[in-house]
Amino acid sequence: MNLDSRTNAPSALKIIPRDQHIISRKNISKAALRVLYRLNEAGYTAYLVGGAVRDLLLGLQPKDFDVATSATPDEVKHLFRNCRLIGRRFRLAHVVFGPEIIEVATFRGLGEEGCEGDRSIVDGRIVRDNIWGTIEEDAIRRDFRVNAMYYDISDFSVRDYVGGMRDLHDRVLRLIGDPETRYREDPVRMLRAARLAAKLDMHIDAAAMAPFEALGPLLGDAAPARLFDESLKMFLSGNGLKSFHMLEQCGLLKFLFPATARALKRGDAALRALVEHGLANTDARVREGKSVTPAFLFAVLLWGEVRDVAQQLTGRGVERTDAWARAAAQVVGEQCQRVAIPRRFTFTMEEIWSLQPRFEQVQRKRVFRLMAHPRFRAAFDFLLLRADESPATLQLGQWWAHAQQLPPDVLSAALPVGGGNAASDPVAAPVGKPPRPRRRRRKSGNAGSA
Structure with a gap:
């Protein structure tokens, strides 16, 4: 099998016909199908792509359905009255069907001469990427091989450009391209690796995991609001406990929740039990369709540090109520520099702690x-x-x-x-x-x- 030197991925397209995979249109959102058919009828190529294809191939039901197309964002907007364009870093079209949003992205290019659009890279990190290209270029621009497969509505086949089917079979997450370069482009990919490994019960390829310790500090440069969204995906999607263990195993917890990592490092068995029970209870509520709140989850994760700081302040003679308030403010302030927890949640967290x-x-x-x-x-x-x-x-x-x-x-x-x-x-x-x-x-x- 030949490897593309730019991507470290198989370079030959493999087309998996309908009778060799389990994807059925019955399991695809009707809204996504409408978008795909409309784009095809207008003369554009369009495919279901990414996590939806991956999950359908694994027999899972996707929560979101994304589309990749040869149409530009403006051309998509012209076709759909219920469309809005978003994003400066990545220009996207959102086609809205009531509560459901179908995200439509134009094929990304490699930024070579003659490509339409613009790209800006600062210190290896992509801060703007609106270069259009071909489907082949789009495939090798994606993060993990299992996320770079395309479902073709015209003949119901799956198009695999980078060996994603093999990785699904092997239950392994491999990056497309050089891991260090890809993490520098977008450090949040390290967290996504841990989250997907937990969700899909896969292991992370050794080459993909190797840079975590050295490049983990780059997460401090990621937008705190984006890390908040990534934290919710990790801990409030039914795989919170497995995601937490994966973060510890990968050495990434200290970069996302430094206070939690410090408190657990002190060897407090009761604190570990509290965190793990809290995450397990949250997972159970998600599976049962019950409501969950980020406030309670973050209160659990940060409790050890808040408690220890409050006890230190009390030992120095600070009045008890004031000690708890100051401890909460200190720990929340530090954490919000990494993860932008909205005030409506931090207020609830502080109340839960102060009532103990x-x-x-x-x-x-x-x-x-x-x-x-x-x-x-x-x-x-x-x-x-x-x-x-x-x-x-x-x-x-x-x-x-x-x-x-x-x-x-x-x-x-x-x-x-x-x-x-x-x-x-x-x-x-x-x-x-x-x-x-x-x-x-x-x-x-x-x-x-x-």
Whole structure:
């Protein structure tokens, strides 16, 4: 098999006919089919491309359907009234069908003489790329071989220019071209490698993984808003725990979440349990079709550093409430320089963290005030994740779980007016009738089993 010296990829086109692959139009978005047929009828070539083709070949249902075409963005806009052009770095056409958007990209060129369009490269990083070319050039401009296959609606075949089918069969992610050059062009490709390996249950080719340690710092030059979007794809698509493990395995976690990497490096087994349980719970909710929020996920990932900084400040004599506020501001500020977490999420994260010490106060007014807090449920779920921190934290979570099951009047009668502190003794103020101390201690066992 011949290799193209520019791409380190097979240079011969391989066409896989309909009877040799499993892609069916029944599994392709009707909106995407409309775009493909309309472009073909207008005399342009157009193909389904990228992750959609890859996922369909693996028997998965894609979430997005992208189209590559010989039509320029302006020509696409002329064909579709429901089209808008976006992007300066990469000029794209978005054809809108209600809630669904079909992304249409013109074939990218190599930037050689005679090509239409413009490109700007700064320190090896592509900051603008609007050079049009042929489908062959477009294929070798893509990142991974498995993402460079095209579904042809005219004869239902799959066109493979770079050996993507072989890589799907081998369950391996290989870059097209020299890995160091491709990562310098776009450092986020390193994160995409980890995410795709986790999602598709593949391993990353050794050559593709080798530059991670040396080029990982380049992620600091990527737009924080783009890294936020990439983080959501990693952790809120049902493969969060596997993506987290892959980031650790590849040595990329410290470049994306430095505070998380530092806290885990201290060897806190309870913190690792919290992070992994939080990610596993999020994956389960995604699979069940339940809502998930980035705020809770980021609160889990950054908890270890916030807790440790707050404890350091408290040890230096800073008032407890102020210590937690300052710790949260410090950790969130650092993280947002890497990943642009919107304020609506950081505000919720800070509330979840600040409520954790309040669970230790079980005086009557404090308990009911905490239960009425709009973030109580999220903070309580977070408390349950902390169960491995200590036996006292486990009992505290059990106590609050049982407290929520009781009628307000029963709970009120069981609580002291003041002085209760579950931090020193989580069963000091048991939920239930408040008779003699011995009976209180016995009833706390019922609370723990609730």
